[in-house]
Amino acid sequence: MSVVEQTAAVILAGGQGRRMGGADKGLVAYQGRPLIEWVLDALAPQVGEILISANRNLDAYAAYGRRVLPDTLPDFPGPLAGVLAALDVVTADWLLVVPCDTPHLPADLALRLLGAAQLECVPLAVAADETRVHHSCFIVRTDQRGNLAAFLARGERAVRHWQAGLSSTVVSFDAAGFANLNQPDDLTP
Numbered sequence: 001m002s003v004v005e006q007t008a009a010v011i012l013a014g015g016q017g018r019r020m021g022g023a024d025k026g027l028v029a030y031q032g033r034p035l036i037e038w039v040l041d042a043l044a045p046q047v048g049e050i051l052i053s054a055n056r057n058l059d060a061y062a063a064y065g066r067r068v069l070p071d072t073l074p075d076f077p078g079p080l081a082g083v084l085a086a087l088d089v090v091t092a093d094w095l096l097v098v099p100c101d102t103p104h105l106p107a108d109l110a111l112r113l114l115g116a117a118q119l120e121c122v123p124l125a126v127a128a129d130e131t132r133v134h135h136s137c138f139i140v141r142t143d144q145r146g147n148l149a150a151f152l153a154r155g156e157r158a159v160r161h162w163q164a165g166l167s168s169t170v171v172s173f174d175a176a177g178f179a180n181l182n183q184p185d186d187l188t189p
Contacts, residue, residue, distance in 0.1 A: 003111050006093045008049040010069070010086035011039050012079045012136065013061065013100035024057050026100035038103030040064060046110035047096055051089070053082030078157040079136060080148060087145040099136045099180070106177040113139035116171045124168035129175035135160045137178060 013026035013036060026036035036052070043050050052068045054061045061068045069089065071081040083097055094117070096110050106112070109127065117125035123141035127134045136159060144166065151162045 003114050004046065004048045007047045007096055007110050007114060007139070008051065008086070008090040008092035008094070008142075009043045009047040009096040009098065009110070010051045010053050010082060010090075011036065011043070011098055011100050012082045013052055013054045024054075024060075026052070026054065027057060027060055030103055035100050035103055036061065036064065039098060039100055039105065040066070042103075042105040042107070043096070043098070043110075046107070048092060049090065051086050052100075053079075053085055073152065077152065079159055080152055080157065080162060083140070084145070084148050084152060087140075087142055087148060090142055093142060094139050095142050096139045097136065101180055102137065102178055104177055104179055105137075106173050109137070109173070109177070110139065112171050112173070116169045117141070120167075120169040122167040122169050124163060124166045126163060126168060126170050127178065128170045128172050129178060130172070131175065133160075133170060134178045135163060138163065140166075 027034045030038065040050060050066050052061045052066050054068050055070050058068050058070065069085040072085050073081045086095055094114055098105060113125040113127065117139060123144050125139050127137035148162060156162065
C-alpha cells in the first residue's frame with residue numbers, strides 16, 4: 001500500500017488565535033491566500049484524505065471541500081482534541097497532524113514520517129529541525145485513539161506530554177518547512 005493510501009491528515013485550525021488577536025488563523029491571509037490554502041496544497045499530494053479541525057467559521061472551511069470536524073470535547077481543550085476528533089472518523093492506518101499556520105510544509109513530510117515510524121516499528125514519528133522538535137507536526141498510528149482519549153480524560157492537554165508516553169522516533173527536516181505564523185507580524189515577508 002502506498003503512503004497516500006495508508007495516510008489521512010488533519011489540519012489543526014480549531015484554536016482561539018489569541019496570539020493572532022483572536023483571528024481564526026487558518027483564514028488569515030498570507031501572501032494573498034488564507035493560510036489553510038497553503039497547507040491544503042502542501043498535503044493534497046501526500047495523503048488520501050484531509051480533514052480540517054475547526055471550531056469557528058465551519059462553513060468557510062467546508063467550502064474547501066474537506067470534512068470539517070469541531071472538537072468533541074468542550075472549552076477549547078487544545079490541539080489534541082482536534083486529533084481525537086480526527087481519530088474518531090478516519091479509516092486510514094495513519095494520521096498526519098499539522099497546524100494551519102505552517103504554510104511551507106515539506107513535500108515529503110508524510111512519506112518521511114511514515115517511513116521512519118514503520119522502520120522503527122513505533123506508533124509515532126515527530127518532525128524536527130536542527131534546533132527544535134515540532135511537536136504539532138507528527139504522524140500517529142490510528143490505533144492510538146484509545147490512548148489519546150484516556151490521556152485527555154485525565155485532564156492532560158500538552159501534545160509533547162502525550163507523545164512522551166508513546167514509543168516514537170524523530171525525523172529531521174530543514175527548518176524552513178516549519179515556519180510558524182503565530183502573530184500578525186509573522187505574516188509580512
